[in-house]
Amino acid sequence: MDIPTFVRGRDTPTLGIWGYLRAAQKVSSTGLVGGVESVSGLPRSLLDVFGRLAHDDVEKDFADWEGHEGSIPHVHLWEAFRLSGILMSRRQKRTRAGSPSNEMLVCRLVATLDALYETRKREEYAHILATNSMLYPYTAARLEVTILQTRPSWVQTLRRCGSICDAYRDTPNALILEEILDKALERGDNEVDLDRETKVRGVELSLF
Numbered sequence: 001m002d003i004p005t006f007v008r009g010r011d012t013p014t015l016g017i018w019g020y021l022r023a024a025q026k027v028s029s030t031g032l033v034g035g036v037e038s039v040s041g042l043p044r045s046l047l048d049v050f051g052r053l054a055h056d057d058v059e060k061d062f063a064d065w066e067g068h069e070g071s072i073p074h075v076h077l078w079e080a081f082r083l084s085g086i087l088m089s090r091r092q093k094r095t096r097a098g099s100p101s102n103e104m105l106v107c108r109l110v111a112t113l114d115a116l117y118e119t120r121k122r123e124e125y126a127h128i129l130a131t132n133s134m135l136y137p138y139t140a141a142r143l144e145v146t147i148l149q150t151r152p153s154w155v156q157t158l159r160r161c162g163s164i165c166d167a168y169r170d171t172p173n174a175l176i177l178e179e180i181l182d183k184a185l186e187r188g189d190n191e192v193d194l195d196r197e198t199k200v201r202g203v204e205l206s207l208f
Helices: 017-026 044-050 058-064 072-090 102-119 135-142 145-149 152-162 172-187 194-200
Strands: none
Touching: 017 044, 044 058, 044 072, 058 072, 072 102, 072 135, 102 135, 102 145, 102 152, 135 145, 135 152, 135 172, 145 152, 145 172, 172 194
Protein backbone atom coordinates (compact mmCIF):
# COMPACT_ATOMS: atom_id res chain seq x y z
CA MET A 1 0.00 0.00 0.00
CA ASP A 2 1.27 3.47 -0.88
CA ILE A 3 0.79 4.76 2.66
CA PRO A 4 4.05 5.91 4.35
CA THR A 5 3.64 4.14 7.70
CA PHE A 6 3.53 0.74 6.01
CA VAL A 7 6.96 1.08 4.33
CA ARG A 8 10.02 2.22 6.29
CA GLY A 9 13.38 3.48 5.09
CA ARG A 10 12.11 4.72 1.73
CA ASP A 11 14.61 6.58 -0.45
CA THR A 12 11.85 8.09 -2.57
CA PRO A 13 8.80 9.95 -1.28
CA THR A 14 5.40 8.33 -1.43
CA LEU A 15 3.36 9.10 -4.53
CA GLY A 16 0.20 9.44 -2.46
CA ILE A 17 -1.68 7.04 -4.72
CA TRP A 18 -4.22 6.04 -2.07
CA GLY A 19 -5.07 9.65 -1.31
CA TYR A 20 -5.46 10.53 -4.99
CA LEU A 21 -7.63 7.47 -5.58
CA ARG A 22 -9.96 8.30 -2.71
CA ALA A 23 -10.13 11.98 -3.68
CA ALA A 24 -11.16 10.98 -7.21
CA GLN A 25 -13.80 8.62 -5.87
CA LYS A 26 -15.17 11.29 -3.57
CA VAL A 27 -16.00 13.64 -6.44
CA SER A 28 -17.25 10.90 -8.75
CA SER A 29 -20.92 10.18 -9.34
CA THR A 30 -20.72 6.98 -7.29
CA GLY A 31 -18.80 8.47 -4.36
CA LEU A 32 -16.34 6.76 -2.04
CA VAL A 33 -16.11 3.00 -2.40
CA GLY A 34 -16.71 1.16 0.86
CA GLY A 35 -16.05 -2.39 1.93
CA VAL A 36 -12.74 -4.21 2.29
CA GLU A 37 -9.79 -3.38 0.05
CA SER A 38 -8.75 -6.64 -1.62
CA VAL A 39 -4.94 -6.29 -1.57
CA SER A 40 -4.54 -5.25 2.07
CA GLY A 41 -7.57 -7.03 3.51
CA LEU A 42 -8.39 -3.89 5.50
CA PRO A 43 -11.59 -1.84 5.33
CA ARG A 44 -11.14 1.14 3.05
CA SER A 45 -12.47 3.41 5.78
CA LEU A 46 -9.63 2.28 8.08
CA LEU A 47 -7.03 2.76 5.34
CA ASP A 48 -8.36 6.31 4.99
CA VAL A 49 -7.46 6.94 8.62
CA PHE A 50 -3.96 5.52 8.14
CA GLY A 51 -3.60 7.84 5.17
CA ARG A 52 -4.03 10.75 7.62
CA LEU A 53 -1.45 9.50 10.10
CA ALA A 54 0.57 12.71 9.84
CA HIS A 55 -2.43 14.82 10.88
CA ASP A 56 -2.54 16.13 14.45
CA ASP A 57 -6.06 14.85 15.11
CA VAL A 58 -5.63 11.35 13.66
CA GLU A 59 -5.84 9.65 17.07
CA LYS A 60 -9.43 10.86 17.35
CA ASP A 61 -10.13 9.39 13.91
CA PHE A 62 -8.82 6.00 15.05
CA ALA A 63 -10.81 6.22 18.28
CA ASP A 64 -13.98 7.14 16.38
CA TRP A 65 -13.61 4.51 13.66
CA GLU A 66 -16.84 2.52 13.81
CA GLY A 67 -15.42 -0.74 12.54
CA HIS A 68 -16.59 -3.06 9.80
CA GLU A 69 -18.47 -6.34 9.78
CA GLY A 70 -16.40 -9.39 8.85
CA SER A 71 -15.18 -12.78 9.96
CA ILE A 72 -13.97 -13.12 13.54
CA PRO A 73 -10.28 -13.35 12.53
CA HIS A 74 -10.59 -10.26 10.37
CA VAL A 75 -12.37 -8.27 13.07
CA HIS A 76 -9.51 -9.09 15.46
CA LEU A 77 -7.02 -8.05 12.79
CA TRP A 78 -8.75 -4.75 12.11
CA GLU A 79 -8.90 -3.93 15.81
CA ALA A 80 -5.19 -4.69 16.07
CA PHE A 81 -4.51 -2.25 13.22
CA ARG A 82 -6.70 0.41 14.83
CA LEU A 83 -4.83 0.17 18.14
CA SER A 84 -1.53 0.12 16.27
CA GLY A 85 -2.45 3.31 14.45
CA ILE A 86 -2.95 5.10 17.76
CA LEU A 87 0.41 3.89 19.06
CA MET A 88 2.20 4.84 15.85
CA SER A 89 0.62 8.30 15.85
CA ARG A 90 1.82 8.83 19.42
CA ARG A 91 5.40 8.13 18.35
CA GLN A 92 5.11 11.50 16.62
CA LYS A 93 4.71 12.99 20.12
CA ARG A 94 0.98 13.53 19.87
CA THR A 95 -1.37 12.18 22.54
CA ARG A 96 -5.06 12.95 22.73
CA ALA A 97 -6.17 14.28 26.11
CA GLY A 98 -8.25 11.81 28.12
CA SER A 99 -7.29 8.84 25.97
CA PRO A 100 -6.03 5.46 27.27
CA SER A 101 -2.40 5.16 28.32
CA ASN A 102 0.13 3.45 26.08
CA GLU A 103 0.30 0.65 28.63
CA MET A 104 -3.40 -0.02 28.25
CA LEU A 105 -3.23 0.20 24.47
CA VAL A 106 -0.36 -2.28 24.30
CA CYS A 107 -2.21 -4.58 26.71
CA ARG A 108 -5.26 -4.53 24.45
CA LEU A 109 -3.14 -4.95 21.32
CA VAL A 110 -1.31 -7.99 22.72
CA ALA A 111 -4.64 -9.51 23.77
CA THR A 112 -6.14 -8.87 20.34
CA LEU A 113 -3.18 -10.42 18.52
CA ASP A 114 -3.31 -13.41 20.85
CA ALA A 115 -7.02 -13.84 20.10
CA LEU A 116 -6.26 -13.67 16.37
CA TYR A 117 -3.50 -16.26 16.83
CA GLU A 118 -5.94 -18.63 18.52
CA THR A 119 -8.42 -18.47 15.62
CA ARG A 120 -6.04 -20.44 13.41
CA LYS A 121 -6.75 -23.50 15.58
CA ARG A 122 -10.41 -23.50 14.55
CA GLU A 123 -11.28 -25.50 11.46
CA GLU A 124 -13.91 -23.06 10.25
CA TYR A 125 -11.24 -20.36 9.89
CA ALA A 126 -8.58 -22.53 8.23
CA HIS A 127 -9.09 -20.80 4.87
CA ILE A 128 -8.72 -17.28 6.30
CA LEU A 129 -5.22 -15.79 6.04
CA ALA A 130 -5.69 -12.88 8.45
CA THR A 131 -2.77 -14.05 10.60
CA ASN A 132 -0.41 -13.35 7.69
CA SER A 133 -1.15 -9.63 8.11
CA MET A 134 -0.02 -9.26 11.72
CA LEU A 135 3.38 -7.76 10.92
CA TYR A 136 2.36 -4.11 11.27
CA PRO A 137 0.49 -4.42 14.60
CA TYR A 138 3.22 -6.78 15.84
CA THR A 139 5.79 -4.11 15.05
CA ALA A 140 3.75 -1.34 16.68
CA ALA A 141 3.62 -3.33 19.90
CA ARG A 142 7.31 -4.29 19.81
CA LEU A 143 8.31 -0.63 19.48
CA GLU A 144 6.89 0.07 22.95
CA VAL A 145 10.16 -1.01 24.54
CA THR A 146 9.76 0.63 27.95
CA ILE A 147 6.44 -1.12 28.48
CA LEU A 148 7.64 -4.51 27.24
CA GLN A 149 10.81 -4.55 29.33
CA THR A 150 8.73 -5.01 32.48
CA ARG A 151 6.28 -7.43 30.89
CA PRO A 152 8.22 -10.39 29.47
CA SER A 153 5.06 -12.44 29.07
CA TRP A 154 3.79 -9.89 26.55
CA VAL A 155 7.03 -10.18 24.59
CA GLN A 156 6.64 -13.95 24.57
CA THR A 157 3.08 -13.65 23.26
CA LEU A 158 4.17 -11.20 20.57
CA ARG A 159 7.00 -13.46 19.43
CA ARG A 160 4.56 -16.34 19.14
CA CYS A 161 2.23 -14.21 17.03
CA GLY A 162 5.05 -12.90 14.87
CA SER A 163 6.26 -16.41 14.15
CA ILE A 164 3.15 -17.26 12.13
CA CYS A 165 3.25 -14.37 9.67
CA ASP A 166 3.82 -17.06 7.05
CA ALA A 167 4.16 -14.75 4.08
CA TYR A 168 7.16 -12.95 5.62
CA ARG A 169 8.51 -15.05 8.46
CA ASP A 170 11.79 -16.22 6.90
CA THR A 171 12.37 -13.38 4.44
CA PRO A 172 15.22 -10.85 4.72
CA ASN A 173 12.51 -8.24 5.39
CA ALA A 174 11.34 -10.06 8.52
CA LEU A 175 14.83 -10.99 9.72
CA ILE A 176 16.10 -7.40 9.50
CA LEU A 177 13.00 -6.12 11.27
CA GLU A 178 13.43 -8.67 14.06
CA GLU A 179 17.07 -7.68 14.46
CA ILE A 180 16.12 -4.01 14.85
CA LEU A 181 13.35 -4.77 17.35
CA ASP A 182 15.46 -7.18 19.40
CA LYS A 183 18.38 -4.76 19.66
CA ALA A 184 16.03 -1.97 20.74
CA LEU A 185 14.62 -4.20 23.48
CA GLU A 186 18.09 -5.23 24.65
CA ARG A 187 19.33 -1.66 25.01
CA GLY A 188 16.04 -0.23 26.26
CA ASP A 189 15.65 2.12 23.30
CA ASN A 190 12.04 3.27 23.39
CA GLU A 191 12.84 5.93 20.76
CA VAL A 192 14.04 3.48 18.11
CA ASP A 193 13.40 4.99 14.68
CA LEU A 194 12.56 2.38 12.05
CA ASP A 195 13.22 4.77 9.18
CA ARG A 196 16.67 5.64 10.47
CA GLU A 197 17.57 2.03 11.32
CA THR A 198 16.54 0.72 7.92
CA LYS A 199 18.31 3.48 6.01
CA VAL A 200 21.52 2.71 7.91
CA ARG A 201 21.19 -0.85 6.64
CA GLY A 202 20.42 0.31 3.12
CA VAL A 203 17.04 -1.40 2.94
CA GLU A 204 13.36 -0.62 2.73
CA LEU A 205 11.09 -2.54 5.10
CA SER A 206 7.54 -3.44 4.24
CA LEU A 207 5.34 -3.82 7.31
CA PHE A 208 2.41 -5.07 5.28
